[in-house]
Amino acid sequence: MKYNNTRELRDWVIFIKTIEKANLSLAARELGVSVSTVSKAISRLEDYVQTMLIKRDARNFEITSAGHIAYSKAKNITESFQSLLSELQNPELLIQGDIKFSVPSVVCQLLANHWTSEYIIKNPMARVEIKSQELFEFNHDVKNFDHVALQYGNIQRPELVHRELNSVELISCASPEYIKKFNMLDRPDSFEGHTLLMVDNCNLKDNMIFTKGDETISLDKNHKPSIKSNDFLALFNLLLEGKGLLLGTPKWLALTHIRNGELVQIIPDWKLANIPVYLVWMHRPYYSPLFLDFINYVEKKWNNFNQVYLK
Known part of the structure; x- marks a missing residue:
């Protein structure tokens, strides 16, 4: 079976999303496509690799052994391709693009809003979305890797990457x-x-x-x-x-x-x-210049604030 490389990459992205949602309808809704589009993409991949990846019917959804292997490998490949595109589009490593920053409401309203305002003045090519959430639940969305959260309390999910900040007295x-x-x-x-x-x-x-x-x-x-x-x-x-x-x-x-x-x-x-405080995010094989710069900036703002203000 001949395959269009551009469509193949898109089909793998659809497959990854379907595995992570464990449901064709949820994957379709998340990706903004029809359920038929999702089903056809998976069928094309199965025809291409000549093995079943997902056993699916109206009632059941089961990932095969080959499906588990395909998910792990395809996720790494699509992430590497995404990092390649990012590097080619930004060879000078400019601080640019979009990042989401989830923080508890009190931090959002009294601290993070001022920090992000200061940040985009210094980096006008960046856009920061602040989300007021007490405890953000990260998913495996391949599109939202530039997303970091400041979290009070202990880390509940060991797969999250975390950086410990000064605790709260x-x-x-x-x-x-x-x-x-x-x-x-x-x-x-x-x-x-x-x-x-x-x-x-x-x-x-x-x-x-x-x-x-x-x-x-x-x-x-x-x-x-x-x-x-x-x-x-x-x-x-x-x-x-x-x-x-x-x-x-x-x-x-x-x-x-x-x-x-x-x-x-x-x-x-x-x-x-004291309450422990962390910056947390999903592991990725590639982090944008914006992401790396922003987490260092937030760490410095939080720690300096706690050291200076509370004297």
Whole structure:
């Protein structure tokens, strides 16, 4: 069977997407083509290699042994071809193109927006899309390799490439009005009856562990009464309004408000473990000049901010 090289590459891209979605309809939707186009592309590949790659009918979808081998090899080949095109189109290694940057909402609204504004002023041929997401789930989309996320908490997927940044120090806060109403609190186990503002983050599920010297107190994250939210700024605004106690406040966020007298740090002798912070992305055999420059830039901005601002 004779094959058009351009169409062959496109068929392999369709095959890769179909394997990753494990569904012809989902692959078609993701690629913006018809299900028939996907089915014909896979059939052409199977005719070309003379073996079945995917056992498929109306109810079943099963990848054959040959299909698994083809997926692994084809993914490497298409990625290498993509890197070749990128190098040929940009031999001077200019900082240009598109990159997505996913960050928790509080970082997006207060830090990352300013960093990216500064970045594109320095690199006007770059375009940065900021995505406000507490925990971004990377997929294997061959088109979106220039995508990096700043993530709080431990890495859940070992296949993700990650770079550790300075961790986030947590403190506990209340408004002066709340303190006047309920008096100063001195221990984590004295919060019975107080409204706790609790961060509901799927990557931070454990109970809150406070330590003071050799003493340890565990606080149930299902404390009642409490208000939970995955939007940290929503809780922080309630904190400023005196509606409750926020026990895991990033110090970088609370410090200005403490200095201005809008917040008071409570139980300062009781420490919560710092939250680890990472830049994470999917492994690729090739990274664009923009990607490499941008992750170095973000690492420097984050670490410098934490070192200078929190002094």
